[in-house]
Amino acid sequence: MAIFHMSFSNISAGKGRSAIASAAYRSGEKLFDDKEGRRYFYARSVIPESFILTPKNAPEWASDREKLWNEVEKNDRKSNSRYAKEFNVALPVELSESEQKELLTKYVQENFVDQGMVADVAIHRDHPDNPHAHVMLTNRPFNPDGSWGLKAKTQYIKDENGKQLLTKSGFPKQRKIWLVDWDKKEKINEWRKNWALSVNQFLAQKNIPDRISEKSFVDQGIQETPTQHEGINSQRKNRKAFNQQVRAQRNAQAKYHNLDEKIRNHEHFDALTDELSFSEKHTISHLSQQLKTYVDLEHLDDKQRMLFNWKNSLLIKHAV
Structure with a gap:
């Protein structure tokens, strides 16, 4: 029975997290952290199926997992830096492993990579009833020359005559202009909706009657008791x-x-x-x-x- 489960979170320095450690855990690979001078490795009973998708203007090293996340941490050095956005998604058990990968790859390419993000994908099949994927996404776009781009820029506020406005403290008034919309709630809702559409279209092509929805049972007007998604935290406990x-x-x-x-x-x-x-x-x-x-x-x-x-x-x- 296909289910909808998709959750987004941030991997940030402010929460004491490491992009290298996160990527090592999800991919099952041994990754060296340049900043900490140590190697991360988490042994798994079932080796994840992992791969990286990059946008057209990304440099070659972006396809190297260890190099990618070390570069991310080198570029974002603030104590509250957000290294990556991550989502965890349940894959339809009705599909074969190759079909699950095909579905996920197409969705990630169209919704994230084509928008300028690097996607580090890891499919976990530790339990046959709970196939799911962890996808780490870069928060910062690349410039046309392959260098890191800006997530936002500062705009100074002026009056109708072009004169700089000042705050009560005498500092120039300014606002932050986001150059990407990847952190907006509306964008996350769009990604969730697109996943449901992608899954349903794929199931229909395979003549599988099950369908999923990003909406809650209440919003759908369905009086059903939802089943629980058994994610990694649940498995640990x-x-x-x-x-x-x-x-x-x-x-x-x-x-x-x-x-x-x-x-x-x-x-x-x-x-x-x-x-x-x-x-x-x-x-x-x-x-x-x-x-x-x-x-x-x-x-x-x-x-x-x-x-x-x-x-x-x-x-x-x-x-x-």
């Missing part, structure tokens, strides 16, 4: 098998709550249940009696995946 089972069952209960919205045809249900075991048939029959209607499985395009997930839910139910 819930590594024990029991906690994982509890979380999985909660998601299963949320899906059961929405079954009455998924009733379509009796004939397809009967044909599909012929492949289930006696125990599974009994469980579905019991659930149908509770809902006082047939349970529709029409929208599950992969029978094997459905059977696998259903068996897992039964195991979890018995274990908890």
Whole structure:
């Protein structure tokens, strides 16, 4: 079942974060931090699929992960410098790994790289039910000659006669003019909307009926219980098998709550249940009696995946 999860954050010096350490953790590579004189490496059980996308006017070294983020930190030396913008996004489990990469690459290229940002992409597949990507984005554009550009410029405020206006303290009045709109809330909302559109178009091309929306259930007018996205922070806190089972069952209960919205045809249900075991048939029959209607499985395009997930839910139910 495709879900929408997309969160943005900043990697900044003010929060004590390091662009090199962040890139090393997400990519799974060993990266040397020139400023700190140390190497960062975080071993991962499943090696991430990582790559870098660069705009046309970026220098060659921007494709080198270690060089890129060292240059970012050298250029932005203030104590509150924001080294990078990052987003974490869930990838549709209905797609193959190559299709997930194709979808993500096209989206990142069109929405960020074509706008002048370097994108450092890392796809994590530590858990088959939670494929997701971390994308680190440069906050500063490049000039046509490949040098770092400005994010903003200072504009001095003058009166109608062109005379410089002063503050009460006698300093020239001025305002900051942003040269990029990458930090605006409206832009982030646009990126979120574009991701939902990209996913839905891709799923439609593959004849997969699932759709996602960047809007909340309330905004969509849907009375459903949302399932939880199991991100990296959640994984860290819930590594024990029991906690994982509890979380999985909660998601299963949320899906059961929405079954009455998924009733379509009796004939397809009967044909599909012929492949289930006696125990599974009994469980579905019991659930149908509770809902006082047939349970529709029409929208599950992969029978094997459905059977696998259903068996897992039964195991979890018995274990908890």
